[in-house]
Amino acid sequence: MASSTEGNTRPVRLADIAKAAGVSHGTASNVFSRPEIVREEVRERVKAAAEAMGYAGPDPKGRLLRAGKVNAIGVATTEPLSYFFEDPFARAMMAGISEACDATGAGIALVSAGNQEKLAWNIQSALVDGFILFCIEGGSRLVELTRERKLPFVALELGFDDDTVSAIGVDNVAGARLAAHHLAELGHRRFAVLSLPFADDRTGPVSPEQVRTAVYPGTRDRLVGYFEALSRFGVDTAGIPVYETENDEASTRAGLEAIFAGGEPPTAILAMSDRMAMIAIEWLTARGLAVPGDVSVIGFDGVPEAALCDPPLTTIAQPIAEIGRRAARTILDFDGMVRRERLGVELVVRASSGPPPKTA
Amino acid sequence: MASSTEGNTRPVRLADIAKAAGVSHGTASNVFSRPEIVREEVRERVKAAAEAMGYAGPDPKGRLLRAGKVNAIGVATTEPLSYFFEDPFARAMMAGISEACDATGAGIALVSAGNQEKLAWNIQSALVDGFILFCIEGGSRLVELTRERKLPFVALELGFDDDTVSAIGVDNVAGARLAAHHLAELGHRRFAVLSLPFADDRTGPVSPEQVRTAVYPGTRDRLVGYFEALSRFGVDTAGIPVYETENDEASTRAGLEAIFAGGEPPTAILAMSDRMAMIAIEWLTARGLAVPGDVSVIGFDGVPEAALCDPPLTTIAQPIAEIGRRAARTILDFDGMVRRERLGVELVVRASSGPPPKTA
């Protein structure tokens, strides 16, 4: 059931086999990294010595120090590591990042940590050439931490207002406008918004003043877009309930409860993420409200799952994989420039949106 | 739209700030790694110098070489990197691995590559303390490659017959027995098997002799389990169609076509993965066959998605996250022993299995 492998002898180094083969360490090194420049006879001798001594090949640790390049990019977040494998948005993004990394043979190192202190340490000590930052919440802390590392990095998703940091994201205002316009055009006039966080550690209903002072620019922009489009249809945006969630099941459900507790329930829900939109559909259906018969729901993101839920979700599709790919390329081909890219979004109409009920 | 960051001056090293602060490297090093042992006055002076010179903190590259420990574990596969974010089984496994890594603050490095050659290089040069190997296909190549690296590693999932390599998996024979027994007990007598690959680069229907010589032990064991349980019910296992797929949509559909092309279609399908089982349910439903009314389907793995599909999938649940956790712990707490663990599985009865149709 258990047997010992290898004695705990000090591992053989390049220098050891160089000595054994009677060549200099320079030559020994060449045998492995540029075999073509060393004479065949010598090459064979060194390889034989390596084989005989059980040399595992040049240790990447040593090479790294000399070369300076790790050939891996770090992807960091304040969420636990499992976020990368569970959240649909993160997964789609990672797929894009993976693609770019696969193409150049670069590796991916996942960086995260339960607590604040460990996160700092992990970012400090990650062996990477640069970082891609998932700035869901606590983006600014993450950016600060990473800035100290003095490596190239790029902020993702909701972006970051600071013009000195590279960022890739979408035009949130335009996307939100598209979403609201679509619903208003269908005839809806009573809306509710399921919002992403406005600032750290908050959740609950949001007042108009709070909206104006939103800290997270992505959230603010989406709201601005919604309101802009709706006012054009004569909707009084000040009267629209905005409920801030943490983009998870519990807080979204709480938001829905609050929104539908009032006397005049909305006929359309603007959700700032597909995740919330899908939770909303489930919640509404379970409550006996038809989607889109009684209430229309529109999401934001365009995660693959949105096409599969029942009814399929109308949403604003971001080019998620493309964002990931570009982020990776930004790090891989880093040139010292601050690069800020704003990609376009697209309205994808599926079955979760339709005209409001006649009775309303 | 683009501005230059930092001149390309050589980055400051610990030695630089040591000189600037008028202390030795040793002391400067201590300021960062064991601040408590250096006198406050000195500590402040060094920190001030670091601040003034824009020192990013001890470079992990240097530390690494000295310490020897990377504090990260590599997860390798022959599939493209995106496999980790797309395949449900891989994702569930990664969640378990993540958990263990989060707990100890270890990082995760994803290792993969499009072609064979690059994979070898990536495994050779990955900065990790050990590897977890996803041996879906080409497990033996992966194991050989990794063995050369002379780092601890553990093989996952379908395991590996070689007793000299650490492996963690489930009792495939028992699980398969459970699955077949469940269906036979419900009254089914006509079966078909959707099988995982038997060996590299194969796909299609499988003859009984081929079954006996299956190379991948996981596949073989599941088949053995199925047949064992069925023979106990008097089923002629030699007559059961076994179709080998690549666990993807295309080959699974092809398998279903082949299976249902014959005159006497099966009333129950034994799928060796939930992935295939879910594809089968979709295929059957689209064909107008009721599940489980006309055909029962049982999967294998117990991925979270299996509970969500329609109808919810009856399956053999592996403790996927637990396997991941143990694999990570095996590397993190490596003690030089070969560890082979076989975990138990559990029959989870949901709605995709029921008695065979009366007319059959």
Place this chain on the structure above:
DNA sequence: AGCAAAATTTGAATCGATCCAACAAAGATG
């Protein structure tokens, strides 16, 4: 003040490779 014990600081050694200028040997050319 005198001295031992405790607390700090020093500087050389080390981790494991790669790089490169200098050198040596063999071959080509006049």
Place this chain on the structure above:
DNA sequence: CATCTTTGTTGGATCGATTCAAATTTTGCT
């Protein structure tokens, strides 16, 4: 035969930190 190439090899310097035994300074106590 002397000189120039070409090809292959050498060994010191370097990457950026950590470690530890020895040296030095402080502190505690009589």
